[in-house]
Amino acid sequence: MSDTTHDGAVAVSAPPSPDGGLSPAELAAKYGLSVSGARPGLVEYIRQLWGRRHFILAFSQAKLTAQYSQAKLGQLWQVATPLLNALVYYFIFGLLLGTKEGIPQKVFVPFLVTGVFVFTFTQSSVMAGVRAISGNLGLVRALHFPRAALPVSFALQQLQQLLFSMIVLVTVAVAFGSFPAWSWLLVVPALALQFLFNTGLALAMARLGSKTPDLAQLMPFVLRTWMYASGVMFSIPAMLAEKNVPGWVTDVLQWNPAAVYMDLVRFAMIDGYGSEYLPPHVWAVAAGWAVLAAVAGFVYFWKAEERYGRG
Structure with missing residues (x-):
């Protein structure tokens, strides 16, 4: 199609586009285009995540190896750090503040180390x-993969670090008279449930932390408060019995997930830490916390999948 301008030149105009009246969404549908990094469906997302399982394991192992690569003692710090924390807590809470009331003397040290x-x-x-x-x-923006692989990998890294620490925990338990028994096998399901719970928390916190970096500065205070309320250094029922607090306060503190998982491992490994220290239906509570946190955390993270690494 052509036309003549006022100076006699011939102007050639393009033929009308067959897509001229279509909206961007209609154009994308017509030519099979999709948004880059769009969130897949939940089932497809789980399938993609399972397909990256080898990456998740390798990434967690690499992070674990690199964590103390600059320290002279290297991987020994994986065990030394929580053990030193336990020694500090024993000095302050066991000796100075006397929080071992209600717990047999020979049980308190393995009780404390397990809790820490x-x-x-x-x-x-x-x-x-x-x-x-x-x-x-940098990794998120450079490569396309299910972003949930990162918090899952970090939770797996912490599980591997705990398994190193279990060597010290076993040594402490035996040194204070708690020898291996069939009950020790209960540690496996207890830690498996705690891993599910931790993974759900890590997923939820990953989404929150992706948009609010200052959360990393706030969380140590929140976690420290949680630790003091979870009976790491004292027996919740024994301590609160002396304070004459309402029974529901004791129940709430005992049913909080951190206390539940600590109590299960203590019950499994420590002779003298019997069922009287456990809240009722403790295994059902542990499983409920694990499933709730894992499902809710995963779905919450997945819903923001296409926004990670942008802006």
Whole structure:
């Protein structure tokens, strides 16, 4: 199609486009285009995540190896750090403040070490989750993969670190008269449920931390408060019995997930820490917390999948 301008030149105009009247959404549908990095369906997302399972394992192992690569003692710090924390807590709470009331003398040290190690597992998973996306933006922006692989990998890293610490925990338990028994096998399902719970928390915190980096500065205070309320250094029922607090307060503190998982590992490994220290239906509560956190955390993270690493 052509036309003549006022100076006699011939102007040639393009033929009308067959797509001229279509909206961007209609154009995308017509030519089979999709948004880059669009969130897949939940089932497809799980399938993609399972397909990256080898990456998740390798990434967690690499992070674990690199964590103390600059320290002279290297991987020994995986065990030394929680053990030193336990020694500090024993000096302050066991000797100075006397929080071992209600717990047999020979039980208190393994009781305390177990509490510190098990709570550190959750604490480290939460902190790693907060930084999972915001601390790995280069990887997130460079490669296409299910972003949930990062917080899951960090939670797995903390599980592997706990398994190293279990060597010390076993040594402490035996040194104070708790020898291996069939009940020790209960540690496996207890830690498996705690891992599910921690993974759900890590996923939820990864989404929150991706948009609010300052959360990494706030969480240590939240986690410290949680630790003091979870009976890491004292027996919740024995301590509150002396304070004449309402029974529902004791129930709430005992049913909080950190206390539940600590109590299960203590019950499994420590002779003298019997069922009287456990809340009712403790295994059902542990499973309920694990499923709730894992499902809710995963769905909450998945819903923001297409926004990670942008802006």
